[in-house]
Amino acid sequence: MFDRRLIENFDWGFLMVISSIGCLGLVVLYSASSAGHEAGIVSVLFKKQMVWMGAGLIIMMILTIVDYRELDKLHLFIYALCAGLLVVVLIFGQISGGSRRWLALGFIRIQPSELMKIALIISLASAYSTSVSQTGINFRKLIKPAVLSLIPFALIVDQPDLGTAMLMILIAGSITLFVKVERKVFVTLFIAGLSVVPLFWFMLKDYQKDRILTFLNPDRDPLGAGYHIIQSKIAIGSGMLTGKGFLKGTQNALSFLPEQHTDFIVSVLAEEWGLLGVSVLLTFYLILLLWGLNIAYNCRNMFGSILAFGITAMIFWQIFINTGMVMGLMPVVGVPLPLVSYGGSSVITNMVGFGILLNISMRKFSSH
Amino acid sequence: MTEFGKNPDREWLKQRIIGVSVCIIFAFSVLFLRFVYLQIIKGEEFRILSEKNAVRLTGIKAPRGLILDRNRKLLVDNRPSFNLKIMIEDAGDLKETMRKVSQMMEIPFEDLMKKISDAGQGAFYKPVVLQEDISRDHLAIIEAHKFDLPGVFIDIEPTRHYIHNKTASHLLGYLGEVNNDELLGGKYPNVKTGDSIGRYGVEKSFETYLQGKRGGRQIEVDANGRTINVLKTVEPITGLDLKLTIDLDLQQTAEKMLADKHGAVVALDPNTGDVLVMASAPSFDQNDFVGGINSKKWKALMTDRGKPMSNKAIQGEYPPASTYKIITSMAALEEKVIDLHTTTFCPGFFKYGNRVYRCWSKHGHGNVSIIEAITQSCDVFYYQAGDKVGVDGLAKYAMASGLGKKTGILLEDEKKGLIPTSSWKKKRFNEPWHRGETLSIAIGQGYDLVTPLQMAVFIAAVGNGGTLYKPRIVSTIEGSQGNVIKEILPEVSGRLPAGVKTLEILQKGLLDVVETDRGTAKRIRLKHVKIAGKTGTAQVFSVKSGEKLKTEHLDFYLRDHAWFICYAPAENPVIAVSVLIEHGAHGSTAAAPIAAALIGQYIHDPLAEEIETKVLEEESETE
Known part of the structure; x- marks a missing residue:
């Protein structure tokens, strides 16, 4: 049953890229998580992250076994399961930092919105794979993908988790543009979008407007987000060309950076390793993304191509938003940096994505 | 429209992928250039800021x-x-x-x-x-x-x-x-x-x-x-x-008269439940707490036998003593075991079974009806009336009058007091209720406990025609320009379980306590304002029967508590006062004048100052 060609076709190069970024991430995390601790003590966070990475690798390998085309058949089930979890989290979820994102399952906590990203990509790939055409998608065929995207968006906005909700829309939008929509659909949607925004704006309460304005412009909150961005910019800038050296970042060590092991981990990298360190990481990320696109290109199956593209888009947006945010180019949102930021849910979700990419890559020569 | 089917068209896909790649490379260039800007162009500047942690x-x-x-x-x-x-x-x-x-x-x-x-x-x-x-x-x-x-x-x-x-x-x-x-x-x-x-x-x-x-x-x-x-x-x-809702002047007068005493004074507006005065003595200086109180001062406050940190107006629980006779009267009238004309002969004691229950007046009050009983606070009358109503009947009226439960004032740790019933005793001590105990309850001794605030709410209701108010301490919450953010309106919490006729009888009796020469509080009569009230003397220490110790010979902490609860003007009250003086001995001498001085000041009676001076003088004498 198991095809020997699959092992021959295993994408070792892609695995190498992932591993390299993972190792780089651990080095930075070691530094970030040692802030405020005595030297030489390996922090709990670092150890936990190692465990998550290991678990992620195993899940990734397991996901390569079954043909990804099974996902096409199961897409509604996967989607319903994740959406169900999102509903459950709204009712029973643990509140932390003012929003309900976590679901406690015995000794681990999961964040259903992370899993939903993958489920959404699979469902959209499935929906679009049968309706792609030379001229683009028409209105009628856009209904299903629109509904599929808006349900999780609404549920996640309700938590509220503006960052992840925004990520959902960006991923769905990217996939839609990738498969191409009819010109008149594009123009209509564009104009409709522009006209709905002000209408929507007037329906919001003052405090909601305030929250969104601060989200878009952190300077409105000089004691919170605005201050974090300033400190982050100082950390990044002070790294200069070659950085202050491993474990020598002062902004990091004195806890001037907020969330330095999760959302602001790039600042630690930039402070300690300078522009050189940043360039290495960005280069690896670029290779990773282009590799993902190559997998999408080489896939002989429409569902697989769109799926591979969707996962690549998910990785891209996380990198772009996170890095843009710490440099003051983007709203301050809690979007982690793939393979570098601390966090189990993020590690697992991305590893699941990479597993699917490897799966598609291995089966590029088999088509139905 | 041509659909691709399951397999993508190579040329179409190639064109899409190249487009996306260009976008990604462009985005990465933006990120990279931003890093270059921050780290190379502005790097020196940020390095200096980071070294002195300047921002x-x-x-x-x-x-x-x-x-x-x-x-x-x-x-x-x-x-x-x-x-x-x-x-x-x-x-x-x-x-x-x-x-x-x-x-x-x-x-x-x-x-x-x-x-x-x-x-x-x-x-x-x-x-x-x-x-x-x-x-x-x-x-x-x-x-x-x-x-x-x-x-x-x-x-x-x-x-x-x-x-x-x-x-x-x-x-x-x-x-x-x-x-x-x-x-x-x-x-x-x-x-x-x-x-x-x-x-x-x-x-x-x-x-x-x-x-x-x-x-x-x-x-x-x-x-x-x-x-x-x-x-x-x-x-x-x-x-x-x-x-x-506090009246600063009145509050300060009350506190001046309470100085060197242990006790509490509460004054309410009977028509709204507004707290005009809430004083508790001994007191403490809040300014000591600003910036943290030092441990020596804190220790002194905690060990003081007068419990300065306790707000006795809402946390002090005392036997209501004779002030409770208003409840007993109400219950007996409403339950129709007596009426306005029922008389009882008081020889100075009441034999019940093989025990003798004494009236506070050794010589007795002779033939008394309800009005006389209230006026002279005749114990024997209430022994009999209370016995007829029974402990649970009395409790029903007390509870409906707001006793035995919190008034709901917006202050923390209010105590609710205690109104005993037969089932309470069964639960608490696993013992049946003895009818003899009802006699003590009827005159406000025994297990009964009330707070000065509860009694103020109660007497205000007697005066205003039966409406019980939730005491209000804050009337409005305002912004710094005086703009009203929130208004807290007076709130009715219940009605006295008494008809108009019963209330009229009670009001007459209470008026006579002050305004007739047989009344127990005749000494606090004001010039123009008519006060209606009830005195009470709560036993702290029971003296062996037959023995009669002079108060002066008793240790201070064993002396009786003094009560006075009242409202004025009797015909149309605008203020109700409840005074409790711990170990003050007699309600008529220790508590009543304080209430009268406050009422006099509030309604501008010419005799007010004279009474206040007398209270303050007596204080210095006892020093």
Whole structure:
């Protein structure tokens, strides 16, 4: 049953890229998580992250076994399961930092919105794979993908988790543009979008407007987000060309950076390793993304191509938003940096994505 | 329209993928260029800022809301306090600096070092408070030497100021520094370490309105930690003001008369439930709590036998004694076991089974009807009336009159007192109720316990025709421009379980207590204002039957408690007063004059001052 060609076709190069970024991430995390601790003590966070990475690798390998085309058949089930979890989290979820994102399952906590990203990509790939055409998608065929995207968006906005909700829309939008929509659909949607925004704006309460304005412009909150961005910019800038050296970042060590092991981990990298360190990481990320696109290109199956593209888009947006945010180019949102930021849910979700990419890559020569 | 089917068209796909790749490379170029801008072009600048940790946040405390009395007289405001602080990271040689500070401030060096170590590690760039509210002299010295004291600075912050020392301390309350559990508890989302929150009284129960919201500044500092540039400021939001129902003048008169006594005075507006006076003695000075009370003063307050920290108006539980006879009268009339004309012969005692229950008057009151019984407080009449109603019947009327449960005033830790029933005793002691015990209950002794506030609410209802009010202490919550944010309206909590006829009988009896020469409180008669009230003398220590000890020979803490509850003017009351003097011996002499002086002042009766002077004179005599 198991095809020997699959092992021959295993994408070792892609695995190498992932591993390299993972190792780089651990080095930075070691530094970030040692802030405020005595030297030489390996922090709990670092150890936990190692465990998550290991678990992620195993899940990734397991996901390569079954043909990804099974996902096409199961897409509604996967989607319903994740959406169900999102509903459950709204009712029973643990509140932390003012929003309900976590679901406690015995000794681990999961964040259903992370899993939903993958489920959404699979469902959209499935929906679009049968309706792609030379001229683009028409209105009628856009209904299903629109509904599929808006349900999780609404549920996640309700938590509220503006960052992840925004990520959902960006991923769905990217996939839609990738498969191409009819010109008149594009123009209509564009104009409709522009006209709905002000209408929507007037329906919001003052405090909601305030929250969104601060989200878009952190300077409105000089004691919170605005201050974090300033400190982050100082950390990044002070790294200069070659950085202050491993474990020598002062902004990091004195806890001037907020969330330095999760959302602001790039600042630690930039402070300690300078522009050189940043360039290495960005280069690896670029290779990773282009590799993902190559997998999408080489896939002989429409569902697989769109799926591979969707996962690549998910990785891209996380990198772009996170890095843009710490440099003051983007709203301050809690979007982690793939393979570098601390966090189990993020590690697992991305590893699941990479597993699917490897799966598609291995089966590029088999088509139905 | 051509559909691709399951397999994508190579050319189409290639074109899409190339398009996306270009987008990604473009996006990465933007990110890279931004890094170049921050790290190479502005790198030097940011390196300098990072080396001295030059950009920092400082908090700005929000002033708390003011507290006003019913006539808008200021009770509590804020004053500037000069707080001496240090930023440890800027201090250079910390010990040397602290040695200098210790000399200039005359604070032991060890105390200063302890404050620094108590502040804990791990909190980088958080100033440590060395001394709050330093004197002008010290301020001058520190300012003059500020260049020798790296890291040390003065922060001018608003601090609480109680304008009238020791006035309404229990009602207003005080503040205390927030602790870790409270910070983590999430009840006060805007409160930060080092902030103060209400710990007692109105300051506590209205904390969320009073506290306001912190502001802050983004600042740039030089190498010595001194601010050279304010980058951004968020102004703090002042807390909301409270307008109380208290009448400051009346409150102060009450407290003056309570000085050197132990007890409580409550005055209410019978038509709204507004608390005009709430005084409890002994009292404490709230200003001692500003900036943290010292342990010696705290210990003294905690060990004082007079319990200065307890608000006796709502937390003191006392036997109601003869004031309870109003309840017994009401129950007996309503249950129709007596009427206006029923008389009882009082020989000075009442034989019940093989026990003799004494009337307070050894010689007896002769033939008494209900009006006479109230006026002269005849025990024998109530032994019989109470026995006919029974303990559970009495309890029903007491509970419906608001006794045995909290009044619902917005202050913490109100006590509810105790109204016993037969089932309560069964549950509590696993013993059946004895009918003889009902006789004690009927005259307000035995298990019965009430608070002065409960009795004030009750007597106000008798005076106003039967409406029980939830006592109100705050009438409006206002913004700093006097704009009303929230109005707290008077709230009816129930009705006395008595018909018009019963109330009229009670009112007549209470009026006669003061206005007839046989009345137990005839000595407090005012010139124009007619007071209706009831005295009470609650036993603390039971004397063996037959023996009669003179009060003066009893140890102070074994002497009887004195009660007086009343309302005035009798025909159309505007004030109801409840006075309890612990170990005051007799209601008529220790408690009643205080109530009369307050009423007289409130309604402007010419005799008020005379009575007040007499109360104050007697006080100095007992000294």
